[in-house]
Amino acid sequence: xxxxxxxxxxxxxxxxxxxxxxxxxxxxxxxxxxxxxxxxxxxxxxxxxxxxxxxxxxxxxxxxxxxxxxxxxxxxxxxxxxxxxxxxxxxxxxxxxxxxxxxxxxxxxxxxxxxxxxxxxxxxxxxxxxxxxxxxxxxxxxxxxxxxxxxxxxxxxxxxxxxxxxxxxxxxxxxxxxxxxxxxxxxxxxxxxxxxxxxxxxxxxxxxxxxxxxxxxxxxxxxxxxxxxxxxxxxxxxxxxxxxxxxxxxxxxxxxxxxxxxxxxxxxxxxxxxxxxxxxx
Amino acid sequence: xxxxxxxxxxxxxxxxxxxxxxxxxxxxxxxxxxxxxxxxxxxxxxxxxxxxxxxxxxxxxxxxxxxxxxxxxxxxxxxxxxxxxxxxxxxxxxxxxxxxxxxxxxxxxxxxxxxxxxxxxxxxxxxxxxxxxxxxxxxxxxxxxxxxxxxxxxxxxxxxxxxxxxxxxxxxxxxxxxxxxxxxxxxxxxxxxxxxxxxxxxxxxxxxxxxxxxxxxxxxxxxxxxxxxxxxxxxxxxxxxxxxxxxxx
Amino acid sequence: xxxxxxxxxxxxxxxxxxxxxxxxxxxxxxxxxxxxxxxxxxxxxxxxxxxxxxxxxxxxxxxxxxxxxxxxxxxxxxxxxxxxxxxxxxxxxxxxxxxxxxxxxxxxxxxxxxxxxxxxxxxxxxxxxxxxxxxxxxxxxxxxxxxxxxxxxxxxxxxxxxxxxxxxxxxxxxxxxxxxxxxxxxxxxxxxxxxxxxxxxxxxxxxxxxxxxxxxxxxxxxxxxxxxxxxxxxxxxxxxxxxxxxxxxxxxxxxxxxxxxxxxxxxxxxxxxxxxxxxxxxxxxxxxxxxxxxxxxxxxxxxxx
Numbered sequence: 001x002x003x004x005x006x007x008x009x010x011x012x013x014x015x016x017x018x019x020x021x022x023x024x025x026x027x028x029x030x031x032x033x034x035x036x037x038x039x040x041x042x043x044x045x046x047x048x049x050x051x052x053x054x055x056x057x058x059x060x061x062x063x064x065x066x067x068x069x070x071x072x073x074x075x076x077x078x079x080x081x082x083x084x085x086x087x088x089x090x091x092x093x094x095x096x097x098x099x100x101x102x103x104x105x106x107x108x109x110x111x112x113x114x115x116x117x118x119x120x121x122x123x124x125x126x127x128x129x130x131x132x133x134x135x136x137x138x139x140x141x142x143x144x145x146x147x148x149x150x151x152x153x154x155x156x157x158x159x160x161x162x163x164x165x166x167x168x169x170x171x172x173x174x175x176x177x178x179x180x181x182x183x184x185x186x187x188x189x190x191x192x193x194x195x196x197x198x199x200x201x202x203x204x205x206x207x208x209x210x211x212x213x214x215x216x217x218x219x220x221x222x223x224x225x226x227x228x229x230x231x232x233x234x235x236x237x238x239x240x241x242x243x244x245x246x247x248x249x250x251x252x253x254x255x256x257x258x259x260x261x262x263x264x265x266x267x268x269x270x271x272x273x274x275x276x277x278x279x280x281x
Numbered sequence: 282x283x284x285x286x287x288x289x290x291x292x293x294x295x296x297x298x299x300x301x302x303x304x305x306x307x308x309x310x311x312x313x314x315x316x317x318x319x320x321x322x323x324x325x326x327x328x329x330x331x332x333x334x335x336x337x338x339x340x341x342x343x344x345x346x347x348x349x350x351x352x353x354x355x356x357x358x359x360x361x362x363x364x365x366x367x368x369x370x371x372x373x374x375x376x377x378x379x380x381x382x383x384x385x386x387x388x389x390x391x392x393x394x395x396x397x398x399x400x401x402x403x404x405x406x407x408x409x410x411x412x413x414x415x416x417x418x419x420x421x422x423x424x425x426x427x428x429x430x431x432x433x434x435x436x437x438x439x440x441x442x443x444x445x446x447x448x449x450x451x452x453x454x455x456x457x458x459x460x461x462x463x464x465x466x467x468x469x470x471x472x473x474x475x476x477x478x479x480x481x482x483x484x485x486x487x488x489x490x491x492x493x494x495x496x497x498x499x500x501x502x503x504x505x506x507x508x509x510x511x512x513x514x515x516x517x518x519x520x521x522x523x524x525x526x527x528x529x530x
Numbered sequence: 531x532x533x534x535x536x537x538x539x540x541x542x543x544x545x546x547x548x549x550x551x552x553x554x555x556x557x558x559x560x561x562x563x564x565x566x567x568x569x570x571x572x573x574x575x576x577x578x579x580x581x582x583x584x585x586x587x588x589x590x591x592x593x594x595x596x597x598x599x600x601x602x603x604x605x606x607x608x609x610x611x612x613x614x615x616x617x618x619x620x621x622x623x624x625x626x627x628x629x630x631x632x633x634x635x636x637x638x639x640x641x642x643x644x645x646x647x648x649x650x651x652x653x654x655x656x657x658x659x660x661x662x663x664x665x666x667x668x669x670x671x672x673x674x675x676x677x678x679x680x681x682x683x684x685x686x687x688x689x690x691x692x693x694x695x696x697x698x699x700x701x702x703x704x705x706x707x708x709x710x711x712x713x714x715x716x717x718x719x720x721x722x723x724x725x726x727x728x729x730x731x732x733x734x735x736x737x738x739x740x741x742x743x744x745x746x747x748x749x750x751x752x753x754x755x756x757x758x759x760x761x762x763x764x765x766x767x768x769x770x771x772x773x774x775x776x777x778x779x780x781x782x783x784x785x786x787x788x789x790x791x792x793x794x795x796x797x798x799x800x801x802x803x804x805x806x807x808x809x810x811x812x813x814x815x816x817x818x819x820x821x822x823x824x825x826x827x828x829x830x831x832x833x834x835x
Binding site: 005099204243254269 | 811
């Protein structure tokens with residue numbers, strides 16, 4: 001009896017280790033293949049990959065993803081600050097007035113938005129922004145991105161503010177600081193590392209989102225975008241279209257773009273880890 | 282005129298009555314000590330004076346309260362707090378500011394000092410009054426986490442003083458620090474009597490005996506004893522007060 | 531709380547930004563519902579009983595995509611079930627220090643990975659692998675079972691989409707289970723060891739204690755899979771064909787929308803039908819998410835010592 005229990009312990013540990021390794025295999029394989037396929041393409045295309053236009057379907061030259069990179073950058077520059085500010089203000093509201101009906105409403109809604117399929121957001125923005133404007137636009141794309149990223153940004157900032165010990169708030173009030181004073185001089189500075197992490201996480205979410213852009217930003221791949229009211233492209237969208245296309249050259253471009261996206265994501269990921277390590281309270 | 286005057290004040294949190302028919306008068310420039318066992322409502326009473334109780338969920342205050350001549354419940358709390366400083370039970374200097382900045386911020390936002398030289402003067406004055414200056418004068422750019430618990434509490438006192446308040450509220454200020462620092466803090470408190478009115482909460486009868494001019498004893502939210510320190514210590518009228526002063530409850 | 535005038539002004543200053551969140555949800559729901567009405571009026575039940583996409587002739591039936599959404603999500607949850615629980619237990623109970631950090635980081639990394647990268651890998655590598663290593667063998671030996679009855683040619687199928695989805699939701703489900711498991715008060719673990727249980731036995735007891743939360747985590751994983759688009763489009767084969775065999779290509783609502791919505795405004799009712807299908811998926815997803823979240827909240831308050 002006694003040794004059967006011991007044996008069972010050992011068996012369980014083996015099973016759990018093997019299964020977990022199995023769970024890790026896909027991601028390892030993914031990273032390796034994206035690197036291998038991507039490097040292959042990037043080596044052939046050279047630095048021009050970052051600013052040339054994509055190739056015509058049956059050409060030999062790889063060309064580049066310049067317009068898509070610019071588009072992604074534009075979309076990020078518009079949607080990142082908006083998402084961060086909306087998320088932060090909503091988080092301040094719900095943490096400063098915890099039992100207020102407005103707060104409960106905002107909290108429930110912000111969290112419910114996360115369960116709405118992102119492609120639905122794309123549909124709605126298409127119907128409400130793209131159709132009336134009669135064109136795809138960076139504006140529409142950014143709107144969709146903000147809606148999609150907001151729940152996560154809000155959740156993160158909300159947790160961040162709640163984790164600041166309330167005694168510092170009280171100390172601030174005892175010094176006759178105003179409500180905004182306490183927020184700006186105490187809460188935000190104490191949380192500034194976490195704030196940075198929140199911004200980076202929002203960035204990762206925005207630049208990796210595909211479905212929200214399917215029917216909103218357009219697909220301008222033949223040159224640089226000229227205005228926010230006009231179509232732009234985005235890296236994930238390019239990958240999406242090209243990997244499913246029948247053209248070999250386009251599929252290669254997709255791998256190259258995927259590697260670039262992965263590298264940027266890894267950069268952000270490690271930056272977040274770095275910032276989190278530094279927090280001391 | 283009294284610094285703080287309360288008449289039949291009742292404070293509810295939800296349905297529970299925390300402070301019951303409180304009537305106290307705190308004279309200017311005195312050390313007024315509030316004593317009581319834990320749960321008697323002493324901290325709540327203190328936080329009522331600078332309206333920090335506002336942030337408690339479900340709080341309701343009824344009664345007549347005048348602080349520094351103003352009707353507490355009618356006046357803008359943010360304005361009123363400019364004249365009231367507070368030191369909390371657990372030292373809470375701002376971790377993201379240096380020792381200098383912790384004291385300076387109190388002076389700056391209350392308009393006590395604006396220019397560099399004025400600020401430096403006020404910071405030095407406040408740290409001296411808090412009996413911390415000698416220990417930190419060469420490390421003003423250090424951060425609070427580099428100080429000991431007792432030093433941090435004195436830093437909090439300096440921060441409160443830098444507001445140049447008329448009223449100083451102290452919530453068991455020596456509760457979490459060692460005896461040597463506690464004595465230093467008590468000395469600092471007594472020396473401030475001429476410039477500020479001090480309301481201090483403590484559960485240590487000896488400490489009260491050392492510093493108090495006036496004492497109020499709280500038990501389960503009611504004032505059971507109230508008067509000059511002499512009268513309360515030497516001739517307590519209720520059994521509860523007697524037990525408390527002997528340290529039995 | 532007592533709110534002075536200044537507190538009220540502070541609240542008001544925060545409202546415009548915060549209430550925009552409310553406006554967004556209202557607008558989203560309203561638009562989806564309003565645009566579904568046309569399809570409901572004209573086609574009604576027909577939409578849910580057939581499987582056809584013929585905008586030119588105004589014939590629509592979205593049974594296949596809806597079933598497909600539900601099936602792929604179910605497969606995804608079944609795939610993630612074992613993996614997530616074991617990963618969570620491994621991290622919570624067996625690893626310490628560096629190795630725990632590494633594993634947690636890997637899970638986090640996978641969780642935030644842009645789904646398009648996952649989709650591209652799944653479509654080029656996972657699908658052929660599944661076809662050769664899993665689907666062909668299953669078909670050869672077990673083709674009398676209806677779900678394995680068709681021969682996988684390309685591998686793009688409901689099955690592949692489900693597995694790919696399953697792998698992609700593992701980090702999400704694992705993190706919910708892990709958080710729940712770690713919020714079990716230490717007192718219960720001490721009770722287990724106190725009565726002489728081994729580690730494995732204690733884990734079983736604690737897991738059964740956490741069962742509502744684990745189930746809720748799986749439901750949340752299901753809801754999330756319902757809405758996923760890119761991974762599914764890349765692996766499912768995009769076919770309106772409705773068959774019980776999971777090795778055949780199929781459709782989900784989001785994949786259908788991804789391929790057809792762009793041109794839908796050219797045909798009458800096409801947009802409306804797509805909105806209607808999305809409404810169904812969104813409502814199921816929302817209801818399940820809210821239910822699962824409330825289960826977790828109730829469970830948390832029940833286990834507090």
